[in-house]
Amino acid sequence: MVRFITTSLVAVALGAFALPAHAQQSPTLTVYTYDAFAASWGPGPALKEGFEAQCGCTIDFVAADSSIGALRRAQLEGETTSADIILGLDTATIGEGMATGLFTEHGLKFDGLDIPLDWADPVFAPVDYGYFAFVYNTEDLRDPPSSFEELAGMPADFKIVIQDPRASTPGLGLVLWIKAAYGDRAIEIWQGLAPNVLTVTNSWSESYDLFLSGEADMVLSYTTSPAYHIIAEDDHRFAAAKFEEGHYTQIEVAGVLASSPNQDLARDFLAWLASPEAQAVIPTTNWMYPVVEPEGGIEPGFEEMIDPSPALLLDAELVTANTRAWIDEAFSALR
Numbered sequence: 001m002v003r004f005i006t007t008s009l010v011a012v013a014l015g016a017f018a019l020p021a022h023a024q025q026s027p028t029l030t031v032y033t034y035d036a037f038a039a040s041w042g043p044g045p046a047l048k049e050g051f052e053a054q055c056g057c058t059i060d061f062v063a064a065d066s067s068i069g070a071l072r073r074a075q076l077e078g079e080t081t082s083a084d085i086i087l088g089l090d091t092a093t094i095g096e097g098m099a100t101g102l103f104t105e106h107g108l109k110f111d112g113l114d115i116p117l118d119w120a121d122p123v124f125a126p127v128d129y130g131y132f133a134f135v136y137n138t139e140d141l142r143d144p145p146s147s148f149e150e151l152a153g154m155p156a157d158f159k160i161v162i163q164d165p166r167a168s169t170p171g172l173g174l175v176l177w178i179k180a181a182y183g184d185r186a187i188e189i190w191q192g193l194a195p196n197v198l199t200v201t202n203s204w205s206e207s208y209d210l211f212l213s214g215e216a217d218m219v220l221s222y223t224t225s226p227a228y229h230i231i232a233e234d235d236h237r238f239a240a241a242k243f244e245e246g247h248y249t250q251i252e253v254a255g256v257l258a259s260s261p262n263q264d265l266a267r268d269f270l271a272w273l274a275s276p277e278a279q280a281v282i283p284t285t286n287w288m289y290p291v292v293e294p295e296g297g298i299e300p301g302f303e304e305m306i307d308p309s310p311a312l313l314l315d316a317e318l319v320t321a322n323t324r325a326w327i328d329e330a331f332s333a334l335r
Helices: 044-055 069-080 095-100 146-152 168-194 204-211 223-235 263-273 316-335
Strands: 009-011 018-020 030-034 058-064 085-090 124-136 160-163 197-201 219-222 238-240 247-257
Touching: 009 247, 018 247, 030 069, 030 263, 044 168, 044 263, 069 085, 069 168, 069 263, 085 095, 085 124, 085 168, 085 263, 095 247, 124 168, 124 223, 124 263, 146 168, 160 204, 168 197, 168 219, 168 247, 168 316, 197 204, 204 219, 223 238, 247 263
Parallel strands: 030 058, 030 085, 160 197, 160 219
Antiparallel strands: 009 018, 085 247, 124 219, 124 238, 124 247
């Protein structure tokens, strides 16, 4: 890791002698995010190294169990929070993020983005994107369900693991996925799924670990999750089930807090995150699609992922207005 720290000579009062200004520290940019992003195997370390090499600063990733957890922590801390940026909210939670009043506009223009919609949000900057899916082991499950209706019709001993929509963005993504695909019939799908839900975990990591240990037949994850097993482990057993209804889109974002004393530096970091250099880190660390074409292109293995079309995405204002009711609907069926 390379850091450039600016030093100077400071004259001591009366000009008796001069000392190097090692007391003049480089700024620290604190980024609240979720645990998988900040982990040693996640994108955080490489992004930290890349930005520190050019910013004359220090990046400090502070991990919560989820991006929603990171937002809650900043809310509790209020103006005393040490966070400059919250990274990991998504298109389903930016409305909730805005409602906190914590964020300020970034003032950036993002040209050349390669994402499924035109990006014009003045507060949140895109980081990566993907599509929700149920992942399974092809050796254990030869004929996976190809729709929510088929999944809801599986025998009761067929188990899936999902995440809590109040604490996990994939968990919320599932609520929106079913609502986008079925509208007023969403409650029927949830009622059909209830016998098949092994457990509802707080985080994606917990769910995926249960799946890999053989506790469940399928796990709520992403269409790109099998790319990890292919590229990192040379393991081709895992696949995402393609659903006839389509797959719900998630675009992860980052935003600058209005209380940050390092807002210019924070904006520089957001702009750099959307650069080809930074985006080259995303595919094989966060196992999502980059928002711009990375340096050297995307790694072989991603071309084996399923086509998520039709890609589903609900209007952000509609999501913000109805999230609580839709979550309540889901839990009323699961109880």
